[in-house]
Amino acid sequence: MASANDLQPGAPLLEMSDVCVTYPGAASPALDNLSLSVQTGEFLTILGRSGSGKTTVLRAIAGLERVHHGQLSIGGRVVADPRTHVKPENRRVGMVFQDYALFPHLSVIDNVAFGVQDSGGSGRASIIRALEMVGLDGYEERYPHELSGGQQQRVALARSLAPDPVILLLDEPFSNLDRQLRGTLRRDVLDIVESNGTTAVLVTHDREEALGMADRIAIMEAGRVLQVGAPVDLYSNSTSSEVAQLIAPSNTVRGRIAGPYVDTEAGRFRYRSPQGPLGNGVFVDAVLRVHDLELGPWEGGGALRTVRYREYQGEFTEYGIELPSLRRIYVRRRSIAPLEIGTRVVITAPFDRPVLVYPEQP
Amino acid sequence: MTSLRMETASRFGALRSRSGFTPLHLVGIGVAALVLLPIVYLVIRTFTADSSAADLILRQRTAEILLRSILLVGLVTAGSILIAVPMAWLTLRTNLPWRNLWTVGAVLPLVIPSFIGAFVAVIALSPRGMLQDLLDLLFGIERIPNIFGLPGATLVLTLLTFPYVFIPVRASLRRMDPALEEMARNLGHGSFATFRYVTFPLLRPAISAGAVLTALYTLSDFGAVSLLRYETFTWAIFIQYDTAFDRSIAAALSLVLVAVALGILAMDIASRGQGRYHRSTVGSVRPPRPVKLGAWRWPALAFVSIVTALSLIAPLGIVSYWAIRGVARGEDVGLDWTAFSNSLQAGGLAALFTTLAAVPVAILAVRHRGLISLSIERAAYLGFGLPGIAVALALVFLGINVFTPIYQTRALLILAYVILFLPASIGAIRASLMQVNPRIEEAARGLGRSSLQVVWSVTLPLVMPGVLAGAATVFLLTMKELPATLILGPIGFQTLATDIWGFTEEAFFAKAAVPALVLILSAGIPTAFLLFRDAQLSSSASSESTAI
Numbered sequence: 023m024a025s026a027n028d029l030q031p032g033a034p035l036l037e038m039s040d041v042c043v044t045y046p047g048a049a050s051p052a053l054d055n056l057s058l059s060v061q062t063g064e065f066l067t068i069l070g071r072s073g074s075g076k077t078t079v080l081r082a083i084a085g086l087e088r089v090h091h092g093q094l095s096i097g098g099r100v101v102a103d104p105r106t107h108v109k110p111e112n113r114r115v116g117m118v119f120q121d122y123a124l125f126p127h128l129s130v131i132d133n134v135a136f137g138v139q140d141s142g143g144s145g146r147a148s149i150i151r152a153l154e155m156v157g158l159d160g161y162e163e164r165y166p167h168e169l170s171g172g173q174q175q176r177v178a179l180a181r182s183l184a185p186d187p188v189i190l191l192l193d194e195p196f197s198n199l200d201r202q203l204r205g206t207l208r209r210d211v212l213d214i215v216e217s218n219g220t221t222a223v224l225v226t227h228d229r230e231e232a233l234g235m236a237d238r239i240a241i242m243e244a245g246r247v248l249q250v251g252a253p254v255d256l257y258s259n260s261t262s263s264e265v266a267q268l269i270a271p272s273n274t275v276r277g278r279i280a281g282p283y284v285d286t287e288a289g290r291f292r293y294r295s296p297q298g299p300l301g302n303g304v305f306v307d308a309v310l311r312v313h314d315l316e317l318g319p320w321e322g323g324g325a326l327r328t329v330r331y332r333e334y335q336g337e338f339t340e341y342g343i344e345l346p347s348l349r350r351i352y353v354r355r356r357s358i359a360p361l362e363i364g365t366r367v368v369i370t371a372p373f374d375r376p377v378l379v380y381p382e383q384p
Numbered sequence: 385m386t387s388l389r390m391e392t393a394s395r396f397g398a399l400r401s402r403s404g405f406t407p408l409h410l411v412g413i414g415v416a417a418l419v420l421l422p423i424v425y426l427v428i429r430t431f432t433a434d435s436s437a438a439d440l441i442l443r444q445r446t447a448e449i450l451l452r453s454i455l456l457v458g459l460v461t462a463g464s465i466l467i468a469v470p471m472a473w474l475t476l477r478t479n480l481p482w483r484n485l486w487t488v489g490a491v492l493p494l495v496i497p498s499f500i501g502a503f504v505a506v507i508a509l510s511p512r513g514m515l516q517d518l519l520d521l522l523f524g525i526e527r528i529p530n531i532f533g534l535p536g537a538t539l540v541l542t543l544l545t546f547p548y549v550f551i552p553v554r555a556s557l558r559r560m561d562p563a564l565e566e567m568a569r570n571l572g573h574g575s576f577a578t579f580r581y582v583t584f585p586l587l588r589p590a591i592s593a594g595a596v597l598t599a600l601y602t603l604s605d606f607g608a609v610s611l612l613r614y615e616t617f618t619w620a621i622f623i624q625y626d627t628a629f630d631r632s633i634a635a636a637l638s639l640v641l642v643a644v645a646l647g648i649l650a651m652d653i654a655s656r657g658q659g660r661y662h663r664s665t666v667g668s669v670r671p672p673r674p675v676k677l678g679a680w681r682w683p684a685l686a687f688v689s690i691v692t693a694l695s696l697i698a699p700l701g702i703v704s705y706w707a708i709r710g711v712a713r714g715e716d717v718g719l720d721w722t723a724f725s726n727s728l729q730a731g732g733l734a735a736l737f738t739t740l741a742a743v744p745v746a747i748l749a750v751r752h753r754g755l756i757s758l759s760i761e762r763a764a765y766l767g768f769g770l771p772g773i774a775v776a777l778a779l780v781f782l783g784i785n786v787f788t789p790i791y792q793t794r795a796l797l798i799l800a801y802v803i804l805f806l807p808a809s810i811g812a813i814r815a816s817l818m819q820v821n822p823r824i825e826e827a828a829r830g831l832g833r834s835s836l837q838v839v840w841s842v843t844l845p846l847v848m849p850g851v852l853a854g855a856a857t858v859f860l861l862t863m864k865e866l867p868a869t870l871i872l873g874p875i876g877f878q879t880l881a882t883d884i885w886g887f888t889e890e891a892f893f894a895k896a897a898v899p900a901l902v903l904i905l906s907a908g909i910p911t912a913f914l915l916f917r918d919a920q921l922s923s924s925a926s927s928e929s930t931a932i
């Protein structure tokens with residue numbers, strides 16, 4: 023069995039190249055020539071909307087779906103291609119499901135022991151260690167239905183970690199928890215995974231989760247990876263408008279390049295073009311991030327931009343601004359000096375945060 | 385959008401074996417072949433007989449038998465609906481007194497096998513029966529209408545089968561969102577118009593599901609029609625089998641009977657397809673405000689009391705009366721311990737082998753969806769519509785010509801039970817398997833267990849309640865089965881069911897009463913509990929309540 027230690031340093035632990043997975047009867051593939059690699063010890067998150075195929079990536083890695091094209095290798099060994107399919111039980115991949123999938127007929131300790139060989143003898147220590155790691159020692163004899171949602175999640179994590187998997191897969195593991203618990207568990211999971219030195223892939227549609235937990239983040243859409251990179255890079259250097267929209271709440275408006283500015287119906291902004299310099303008069307999609315805009319007082323003249331909607335959120339207030347085309351864009355602003363509904367405003371981008379523009383797709 | 389649908393599909397689909405063919409499929413195909421065997425053999429037998437198949441099938445007598453059978457099925461089904469729908473509504477939606485009592489009363493007639501029902505009808509209502517004696521004594525009436533033939537068969541079967549409609553209709557009514565009816569009232573419709581245009585259409589899938597069960601039961605029934613001398617398919621086939629030298633006519637009649645049964649089954653499948661809207665409202669449903677019956681409560685009470693008295697109290701009372709009278713007079717009460725132990729043994733073996741055949745089919749159907757597994761499931765489901773007498777006859781032919789070593793042994797009889805009751809077991813296992821989240825099995829795979837180990841260590845423990853309920857149902861159904869037992873039992877093999885039928889046929893009523901009481905108590909009452917449990921769990925008349 024290949025393990026992380028057999029590898030040369032720097033080689034990816036998980037390598038997917040041009041992988042296609044199609045569900046029976048589906049018109050288009052769930053994974054469409056997807057390539058992705060994960061380094062040993064890395065925490066990778068996959069961010070995508072529901073239906074983007076992100077869960078399928080995990081199922082393919084775990085061996086729960088067959089690969090119809092391309093190749094998937096773990097620790098340098100090909101585990102899946104159109105002719106090979108290493109069975110799920112022989113991959114040493116740990117998976118934590120969204121709904122935990124705890125065995126309802128087994129106690130906590132038996133759940134955790136399920137994947138451990140020789141759980142009575144030499145495996146005993148790893149079971150105890152996994153339970154201690156997630157802070158559930160003392161709950162050994164309880165049954166899943168006697169535990170809270172957060173505790174069940176911890177059991178699921180311990181169960182996956184106990185057999186010492188080569189890679190840990192987490193499928194939206196926090197989505198069934200309330201917001202507060204989600205934050206706590208997120209930090210705990212990161213601590214546990216890091217102190218254990220486990221390589222992990224986490225799938226989520228929650229932006230904060232994806233950005234906050236990742237060493238690297240992969241953005242998925244329609245069965246493909248759009249961009250991979252460190253969260254900071256992706257945030258500031260989204261290579262496409264899709265990525266820019268997924269990674270931060272934003273409004274996309276049509277614009278035209280005019281020297282150092284882009285002209286849109288929302289206003290004139292300084293811009294930055296991640297895809298390289300653009301000539302005058304080029305039509306672009308301008309991504310206006312909700313956090314990166316400012317609202318100023320109207321000083322006469324120009325187009326009509328009016329506050330039509332206001333949502334107080336505590337520290338911040340979100341405003342809906344009606345543009346001349348009657349479309350609304352949203353701007354988030356500190357709650358001091360609130361603006362009244364009906365106020366005419368000017369929308370600007372701060373000097374250090376120019377809007378991102380992408381040439382319009384033909 | 386497509387990919388969204390795909391992800392949803394994958395979430396419920398589970399463990400679809402994309403590798404296609406697994407050893408499990410092989411086992412499933414074996415089981416399906418077993419179920420199809422009798423039909424195929426009947427076809428071969430009919431078309432290779434000395435006289436041409438057309439001559440055998442297209443006889444005037446066949447047409448008469450067909451007409452009689454359809455007439456009986458139609459009358460019983462209509463009668464069951466007319467009794468069951470008002471019963472369900474009265475016991476659930478009104479302030480009728482003792483509603484729970486009437487509900488139990490409306491389910492319990494299922495515990496009475498049709499041959500016991502017929503036995504009761506004969507001793508109570510025949511020209512020299514108890515009612516005649518009583519009327520003669522009181523009013524000097526010397527003749528009451530003849531119970532034998534169509535009237536008796538219709539009466540007995542309707543009173544025993546209306547619970548098949550009552551159970552699904554009541555469950556559907558209970559799950560119906562009262563807001564729909566309240567909305568109709570709110571839009572200005574009276575209570576009658578509301579029932580006609582809202583409640584009834586919503587109940588239709590449940591009614592038709594129940595009607596199919598009633599129709600299949602009536603078509604397959606042998607006990608009542610044979611004892612009440614009404615010549616439908618089953619009775620005609622039995623006479624042909626028992627007396628004629630050439631059994632080709634019996635085979636041809638069986639084939640027509642199977643065709644009619646499969647026709648009814650096809651109607652059932654079609655009605656299930658439309659069944660979508662009756663489970664539209666899931667989740668918490670507010671209990672509706674009961675309808676105040678006012679002065680109508682008296683006719684309503686009279687209706688439910690008469691139904692319960694005729695369908696439940698009278699049969700149990702009369703059987704008990706004759707049993708007690710027999711014991712008190714020190715007569716030979718006909719309770720043969722060999723027959724009793726034969727019944728138990730046959731039931732146990734049938735339950736064991738049916739379960740062994742059902743588990744792979746259920747797992748295939750739920751976890752390996754595909755064309756092959758769908759076909760296997762459909763084939764296994766056919767047994768649900770196959771009349772016991774047709775299966776028995778086919779197995780007799782097969783036993784004489786092919787399976788010679790097991791002809792005249794219990795093995796062939798057990799095989800018939802497996803074919804007939806497989807759907808009951810599959811249905812129960814399937815229902816529990818559907819409640820097991822497939823992620824749990826996938827998690828076990830990820831933790832290093834092979835697919836077979838997963839079935840053993842995770843799936844089976846989780847579906848054990850369903851497996852046991854299925855086995856119990858098969859056990860009880862077997863104890864009450866009559867025609868296959870009569871035909872396939874080895875010479876001299878007696879069970880409670882064959883004893884009761886034999887004694888009644890020969891008019892040894894006192895002898896039949898005690899075994900009848902024992903059979904009702906030992907098989908009937910547990911069956912009622914199982915059915916009741918089903919009725920609470922699911923509303924659709926499932927295949928779990930096959931021909932009891």
